Structures are given as C-alpha cells and as structure tokens.
Amino acid sequence: MARLIYMNIFSKVLLNASFYLAMVCLILPQTLQAEEQKWIAKADLAVMDGKYGEAEQYFAEALKADPESPRILRGLAETKIALKKYQEAKLLIDKILAMSPSNGRDVLVFFKGESQGLEAELVDELVTPPPRTNDNMRNYLDTKGKDPIPHYRLFFKKKGKMELVPQKAVRIKYQGVPRRVYEHIEELNREVNRHLIAAQGSQKPAEMVALKGGCFRMGSAEGMPVEQPVHEVCLSPFKIDKFEVTQAEFQSIMGLDNPSHYSGADLPVDSATWFEAERYCKKLGKRLPTEAEWEFAARGGTTTIFYWGNTVKGKEANFCDKNCVMNTRVESIEDGYAGTAPPGKFPANPHGLYDMAGNLAEWTNDWMDENYYRNSPKDNPPGSHPATAKVVRGGSWESTAGFLRSSNRAAYWPKMRNNAIGFRCVSSS
Numbered sequence: 398m399a400r401l402i403y404m405n406i407f408s409k410v411l412l413n414a415s416f417y418l419a420m421v422c423l424i425l426p427q428t429l430q431a432e433e434q435k436w437i438a439k440a441d442l443a444v445m446d447g448k449y450g451e452a453e454q455y456f457a458e459a460l461k462a463d464p465e466s467p468r469i470l471r472g473l474a475e476t477k478i479a480l481k482k483y484q485e486a487k488l489l490i491d492k493i494l495a496m497s498p499s500n501g502r503d504v505l506v507f508f509k510g511e512s513q514g515l516e517a518e519l520v521d522e523l524v525t526p527p528p529r530t531n532d533n534m535r536n537y538l539d540t541k542g543k544d545p546i547p548h549y550r551l552f553f554k555k556k557g558k559m560e561l562v563p564q565k566a567v568r569i570k571y572q573g574v575p576r577r578v579y580e581h582i583e584e585l586n587r588e589v590n591r592h593l594i595a596a597q598g599s600q601k602p603a604e605m606v607a608l609k610g611g612c613f614r615m616g617s618a619e620g621m622p623v624e625q626p627v628h629e630v631c632l633s634p635f636k637i638d639k640f641e642v643t644q645a646e647f648q649s650i651m652g653l654d655n656p657s658h659y660s661g662a663d664l665p666v667d668s669a670t671w672f673e674a675e676r677y678c679k680k681l682g683k684r685l686p687t688e689a690e691w692e693f694a695a696r697g698g699t700t701t702i703f704y705w706g707n708t709v710k711g712k713e714a715n716f717c718d719k720n721c722v723m724n725t726r727v728e729s730i731e732d733g734y735a736g737t738a739p740p741g742k743f744p745a746n747p748h749g750l751y752d753m754a755g756n757l758a759e760w761t762n763d764w765m766d767e768n769y770y771r772n773s774p775k776d777n778p779p780g781s782h783p784a785t786a787k788v789v790r791g792g793s794w795e796s797t798a799g800f801l802r803s804s805n806r807a808a809y810w811p812k813m814r815n816n817a818i819g820f821r822c823v824s825s826s
Contacts, residue, residue, distance in 0.1 A: 499573030521550035590660035617804035638821035640740035641665035658816035671811035674820040683822035697747030714755030754801040757819030765808035793817035
C-alpha cells in the first residue's frame with residue numbers, strides 16, 4: 398500500500414522503473430561526489446523496490462555529505478512522505494523552498510582540486526554513444542563499445558565555447574533550484590500540508606456574526622454599468638461567518654480534498670469551485686450568501702466607496718501591492734502579503750467582519766445577470782434565473798484597489814478554480 402501511495406503521489410507519469418531512473422537523470426543532474434552517488438544510487442533502487450525504510454537511511458547518509466543538495470533533500474522528502482512521516486518531510490521541503498528557483502540551466506562547474514566554480518550552461522547532462530545504426534544524430538559522442546560515456550556538454554561563459562567534459566572530472570551545481578523542480582516541490586508542499594492539516598482533527602464551529610437585517614442602497618452610481626442602477630433592498634435577519642473559511646475548517650468537513658494553491662491550516666481555502674463551496678456550507682447546515690446579503694454585510698451600514706472610506710492607503714485590505722506577482726501591482730504600497738493572508742490580519746468592517754474586501758474574492762449564491770438590478774425585487778432578492786456564471790464579490794490579493802469597492806461585481810464559471818477566490822457561509826437563523 399505504501400508503494401502504491403508513493404507512485405500515485407509522485408510518479409503518476411512513470412510507467413516503469415527504468416523510465417523513472419531516466420527521468421531522475423534528466424531532471425536532476427549528477428552533482429554529487431562518488432561517495433554521495435553511491436548512497437543515492439542505493440536509495441533510488443530501494444525506492445523502486447518499495448523499501449522506503451532502507452531508502453530513507455541511504456538518502457540520510459548522502460545528505461550528511463551534501464546538506465544543501467536539492468536532489469538529496471527532495472529524494473529524502475519523498476521517501477518520508479511514502480513512510481507517512483509528514484512533519485519530517487515538511488522540514489526538508491521548507492529547506493528547498495527557501496532556495497532561489499532558477500529559470501535556466503546555469504551551473505557552476507568545479508574541476509577536481511579546484512574550489513572556484515566556472516560559470517557555464519548545462520546543454521546536455523549525459524552524452525552517450527549512438528546505437529549501431531546508420532542514422533546521423535550529432536547529440537552523441539561516437540566511440541567504441543556499447544556503454545554510455547558519462548560526459549557533460551557545457552557552454553563555458555567566460556571562454557565563450559562549448560566543451561564535452563567527463564563527468565568524473567567535475568562536479569556541477571545548479572545556481573538555484575531548477576524551475577521545474579521547484580514547482581514539483583511546491584506541489585509536494587501542498588500534499589504534505591493537506592496531511593498535516595488532517596492530522597489536527599476536527600475544528601470548533603466557525604464564529605458567526607448575527608445581522609439584524611434592514612434596508613440599504615445597493616449598487617453604485619459611480620461604478621461600472623453592471624453596478625447600476627442604485628436601488629433599495631431590504632433583508633431579513635441572517636448570520637454570516639466572521640472570517641473566510643480556512644483550510645483547517647474546510648478539511649475537517651471535506652477531508653483531504655483541499656484544492657488550495659496557498660496551503661496552510663490558518664490560510665483561507667482558495668481555488669474551491671462554487672459547487673465545492675456550496676457543498677461545504679450545506680454540510681454545516683448553512684448556505685452561500687445571496688449577492689444582496691453579501692453587499693449588505695460588506696458595507697456595514699456605510700455608503701462610501703469602500704467600507705472604510707473613499708480612498709485606499711494600503712493597510713485596510715490585502716490587494717496587489719509591491720510584493721504581488723501580477724503586473725497590476727501597486728509599487729508604492731506594501732500590505733505585507735504577496736498572496737493570501739490568514740483571515741483577520743486586516744481591520745474589521747463596521748459589522749465586525751474581516752476581509753470583506755481583499756484577501757480572497759468570495760462566491761455568492763447568485764447567477765450573474767448584468768441587468769438584474771433593474772428589476773430585482775426589493776425584499777430579499779434571490780438572484781436571477783440560472784445563467785452561465787456565478788457572482789463573485791470582494792476583490793482579492795491579486796486585485797487592484799478599485800476592485801475592493803463594496804459595490805463591485807464580478808462573475809466566474811462555477812466549475813472554475815481560481816487561487817484568488819474563496820468563500821464564507823451564512824445561515825437564515
């Protein structure tokens with residue numbers, strides 16, 4: 398069973414053991430000294446045989462010789478995951494994620510006896526003799542015999558020339574972690590976090606805020622056409638979650654089905670589809686808010702553009718600041734988060750609700766109808782007839798400040814996964 402779990406998580410594209418070893422060679426170059434190569438070779442064979450206890454010991458020996466090797470750290474982390482030692486795997490994964498990702502194949506080449514590495518680009522990791530055919534492939538070193546010749550094909554930047562170098566004569570080291578490897582480690586991190594969150598067990602019920610209901614002016618005359626016309630809406634009393642649903646809460650109900658990109662027990666669950674959000678709320682005897690309920694809750698009795706006023710200074714909500722990876726980032730503002738923040742890190746609105754603007758945009762129950770405001774009922778509007786997209790409100794970590802408006806409306810296909818969308822639940826009593 399352990400071997401099956403390992404293959405399902407880490408080797409879905411690998412059809413057999415020999416292909417696995419080939420992929421290891423292609424993805425992670427042989428940067429190790431002879432002694433380390435011996436231990437890692439033993440570890441790889443033990444993994445293929447499902448002997449994860451032995452593999453763990455072999456990787457640990459290799460790590461003693463090179464504690465900073467992403468190759469060894471990754472192998473040991475994957476092995477510990479197969480052994481369900483998730484906390485130990487997490488420490489190894491965090492160590493790799495603390496390294497800088499590399500977008501290319503830039504390496505340092507260390508010749509035997511030299512402590513100074515030469516900057517080079519790794520063109521080919523393994524140059525082998527050709528099969529005995531009449532083809533004329535030039536990616537091989539033509540030699541006698543059938544055994545592969547362990548050479549690197551390297552472009553030395555200072556020399557400005559390509560050279561074939563025997564692997565035994567040098568060791569190479571990536572300058573940073575190769576991007577494709579780094580992305581794989583990020584996925585491993587999400588997998589490990591899901592198991593660690595599950596190990597925490599059940600969560601206490603989410604705190605809710607009871608709203609008395611009442612009438613308010615919904616929409617904005619200064620906003621986009623879809624936010625018009627401004628119209629009066631009156632709502633019955635309801636309760637709404639004080640915070641966005643966290644991953645710990647989500648997994649306590651939904652198990653390991655945590656789709657979040659930004660993984661962490663105390664982070665809000667992101668990337669859930671509308672159907673998953675609705676199912677979660679229903680399992681708790683709740684539901685997703687109507688669009689009118691959401692805006693009423695977000696405004697907190699205010700009539701300003703944002704529930705804190707008419708301008709944004711940068712400390713009111715989590716949006717696309719200078720740390721944000723999006724091109725829409727505001728370089729002059731820093732809110733402290735490049736992605737999602739744990740719920741409650743920014744000031745509450747007048748109703749005592751957190752992150753009703755920014756952090757994650759939130760699913761509502763309503764279908765998007767751009768003209769619904771023109772004919773929606775005054776009392777407890779239920780939303781339009783079924784359409785193709787569901788209404789999302791609130792802006793997010795990737796939004797510009799304008800999307801944080803209390804009246805702002807957006808819409809997404811309900812099956813879509815988006816790491817800028819989360820949700821909270823409401824109940825009618």
